[in-house]
Amino acid sequence: MAADYAKILEGITPKRMVLADGDVVMRAGERVSAIFAVENGHVALSRHGSVVHVADPGTLFGESGLFSETNPVDAVARGPAVVSAYPQEHVLLFLRAHPEINMAFSAYLARRLNAARARIELAKLKGAEARVVAFLTQAGAAQGWIKVGQPLSHIAADIGLTHEAFYRTLRKLVDKGVLERNGRRGFWLRGGNE
Amino acid sequence: MAADYAKILEGITPKRMVLADGDVVMRAGERVSAIFAVENGHVALSRHGSVVHVADPGTLFGESGLFSETNPVDAVARGPAVVSAYPQEHVLLFLRAHPEINMAFSAYLARRLNAARARIELAKLKGAEARVVAFLTQAGAAQGWIKVGQPLSHIAADIGLTHEAFYRTLRKLVDKGVLERNGRRGFWLRGGNE
DNA sequence: CGATATCTATGATCGCGGTCACAGAAGAGA
DNA sequence: TCTCTTCTGTGACCGCGATCATAGATATCG
The missing domain is CATH 1.10.10.10 (Winged helix-like DNA-binding domain superfamily/Winged helix DNA-binding domain)
Structure with missing residues (x-):
């Protein structure tokens, strides 16, 4: 899948995770270990029990945790899903070493921010x-x-x-x-x- | 104002814009010229006629346009407002030249993404x-x-x-x-x- | 300072959408 | 195959909050 984050992470080897419905990818409060890409299925991110975002195939999640010590949200598979886990430290080192990739990552975040904002206005x-x-x-x-x-x-x-x-x-x-x-x-x- | 993007843009001299209600900051489809910070008032960003985001004082807007050729959205002042325009090319050069600042910018975007998602949670x-x-x-x-x-x-x-x-x-x-x-x-x- | 606009506040009414109830269709698993 | 669950779909009822109306309190500005 030619996801729009492909170039950003192509230099890093992910750990593949095959999930069943309800499987927990990460829990709020835990130490951040990785950033995740949804290969297949859907992953629900929730905070205090209510869904904040549903990560679709071809998108990343856990991006915001990349810069903090602990996860801000729970991530649970909605139905069977496959995700790739990119270790946080590798990603940070990689971004620091490749300014152009870093720019691409910023661009990706900016796009996601736009999408989230569109959702907020939709809710209003x-x-x-x-x-x-x-x-x-x-x-x-x-x-x-x-x-x-x-x-x-x-x-x-x-x-x-x-x-x-x-x-x-x-x-x-x-x-x-x-x-x-x-x-x-x-x-x-x-x-x-x- | 000690906005949390202060360190990111402190090396760049902005152009100050004083706006009246309804004044257009940028139009969708135009070439991107700058990234903007709201000093005062509010700026509505809309796409296809529907409001996608309202930028509050102390926040940036046009972050996503930073990485594309043309603006994706219209930006119009809601009531009198003051915004600072940071020229796109200067910002890009600056980010490319300072990897750590670039990381800080990514972190800023990630924080905004978190805030946006928390707002989504609240709205539901x-x-x-x-x-x-x-x-x-x-x-x-x-x-x-x-x-x-x-x-x-x-x-x-x-x-x-x-x-x-x-x-x-x-x-x-x-x-x-x-x-x-x-x-x-x-x-x-x-x-x-x- | 007085005039005007905005903000804060409360009451009455009504319609949208939540809740409850029920059911056929489709999918999963044995 | 049959069973069980989930998804899709519709109807009836009613409560919450939008809307309309009104007004005092504050803020703004010439």
């Missing part, structure tokens, strides 16, 4: 419909068919809705002709945007 | 009371008196509530004996937490 939208449309738009459903990679009920929780409200809103959007569905997880927002 | 809490208590706790109101630095109505919007609901929730917490107030902006959470 009032009304289930606005949030669902915003989510689908961010996912690219306005440019053509997209296929979401996780259960709709998880998405509902991610955008701060119950699954019931989410399903009802999807139906309403379809009835309005704004949204088309293909199977259970295929979506296409058509309608007078842009 | 259900119920006005839970969100208000979470906000006050994050602000340190469980450790003693704190004084918030912005109008309560703005805080209400930040945590996804109307100001009316926010005021009512504060009152309810005071009635319950969980919260004490000192003047309009002083708060202290007492009660069996921890």
Whole structure:
């Protein structure tokens, strides 16, 4: 997988971890040992019991812990997953030794920061419909068919809705002709945007 | 202002910009010219017409544009504001030349990422009371008196509530004996937490 | 200093979405 | 295959918080 962090970590040999649903990758408060890349499946990061972020395939997690002594969050596999663990010390040494790679890492963090901020503003939208449309738009459903990679009920929780409200809103959007569905997880927002 | 990005940019001379409400700092699609620090006021970043982030005083914005050719977002002043523009090329040269500063910049981005994710956690809490208590706790109101630095109505919007609901929730917490107030902006959470 | 805008605050009403309840569909495992 | 779990989906009810209305308290500015 040509993930956008590929160049950053290509010089480091990761430890591969194969996880079952619910397996713990790291616990909040533990010493930081590594930065992780999701190869397959999903990993939920939670803080005080509530999910803060869901790491998708092709993304890193634990990036913020790289610069601190202890992990700020719990990381638990959502369903079967495969992650690569890149030892913290190797990564830090590598970044220090390769300024260009370091720049690329900063760029990667900046992109993730943007995504997180977009999610915050999404959460502030009032009304289930606005949030669902915003989510689908961010996912690219306005440019053509997209296929979401996780259960709709998880998405509902991610955008701060119950699954019931989410399903009802999807139906309403379809009835309005704004949204088309293909199977259970295929979506296409058509309608007078842009 | 001793912002936590101070050390990163201290070697670069910014261009000061004084803005009125609605003034455009940068437009999506334009060539990137600088990274910005908000000295005063607020700057709204939007993409495809919807707000992605509101930059507060003491924070940077345009960090992601630093690594690309063109701006990904519009930036418009929300009310009168003062921002410092640090020319992109100077910042890039500076970071390339000083690996340790580059690491510090990565660490800054990682901290912001953490903060953003904590905010996501807060936004997902259900119920006005839970969100208000979470906000006050994050602000340190469980450790003693704190004084918030912005109008309560703005805080209400930040945590996804109307100001009316926010005021009512504060009152309810005071009635319950969980919260004490000192003047309009002083708060202290007492009660069996921890 | 007085005029004006903003902030803080509370009450009444109403609609959205959470909760509860139920069920078919799909997937996992034996 | 059959069982069991999870996911997807819909309906009924009702409580929380958005909205509308109003007003005193503060802040701002000429």
